[in-house]
Amino acid sequence: MIKLIAFDLDGTLTQHKTPLEKENRAVLDELAARGYTLLMVGAGQCARIFRQMGEYPLDIIGNYGLQAAVYDKETGGLRTVRDLIFPVDRDSINERVDALRTKHGFTAYRGASVEFHPSGCVTFAILGTEALQADKLAFDPDRIKRRAIYDEVVATFPEYTVFVGGSSSFDMAPRPYDKLYALDAYAKEHGILHEEIVFVGDDYGPGGNDESVYLSDIRFIKVDDYTRLREALGDLLTKEATT
Ligand SMILES: [Mg+2]
Structure with missing residues (x-):
């Protein structure tokens, strides 16, 4: 009774921020051939996701639902259907981030403390926006440092959904946007029930x-392990979609 298979990108179909490789591209092709509708529900921007996926033909939800784009078969490109921009009170966010930094000793950083994205999403870059890649990777590989203060960050930014993002940051999307909200909205628009969806x-x-x-x-x-996607999908690759 599955009609729609929705995917995350980084870590699910690909290595973080790296192109979709031919093995998993072939998995997507097989699922599409079985009649499943495929959907990408990403954290990044639709256009960037589309490029990372080698312009794979599927609809894309980006920025936790702030953006949405449909694949246009005729042009082979994306057509933007939603691109919301939320206002941001930068001073207020910087103040609250500074207070968290002081309290938890995260006072040293390179570049900017906070990245403000055009959509209204915000990244609290603990090591700064210009931090060295090696420092970022070494900072919190098991996420223990960030999970230790996660509830506090959530409480500090009640107008945002807060994610433990990247290697050393918190990503924030204006409420009510998150992947569930976005996926639920897509399903309603297309007359698809929750029990007809699989998310990967x-x-x-x-x-x-x-x-x-x-x-x-x-x-x-x-x-x-994205290199074992095929195993994870199990019988979806042998069953036909419900139509
Ligand atoms: Mg991921």
């Missing part, structure tokens, strides 16, 4: 950007 993602732990879907009534397939 890797970031389902506390503060993860797939957690909202994981905790919902939608069936969730965990991918802990």
Whole structure:
């Protein structure tokens, strides 16, 4: 009874921010051939996701639902259907981030403390926007540091959904946007029920950007290694979609 398979990108179909490789592209092709509708529900911008996926033909939800784009078969490109921009009170956010930095000793950083995205999403870059890649990777590989203060960051930014993002940051999307909200809206628009959806993602732990879907009534397939996507999908690759 599955019609729609929705995917996360980084860590699920690809290595973080790297192009979709031919093995998983072939998996998507097989699912599409079985009649499933494929959907990308990403944290980044639609255009960037589309490029990272080698212009794979599917609809894309970006920025936790602030953006949406449909694949146009005739042009082979994306057509933007939603591109919301939320106002941001930068002073207020900087003040609150500074207070968190002082309290927890995260006072040293390179570049800017906070990245303000055009959409209204915000990144609290603990090591700064110009931090060295090696420092970022070494900072919190098991996410223990960020999970320790996650609840406090959530409480500090009640107007945002807060995610433990990247290697050393918190990403924030204006409420009510998150992947569940976006997926639910897409499903309603297309007359698809939750029980007809499978979501495939890797970031389902506390503060993860797939957690909202994981905790919902939608069936969730965990991918802990994107090179083993095929195994994780199990019988979806042998069954036909419901039509
Ligand atoms: Mg991911």
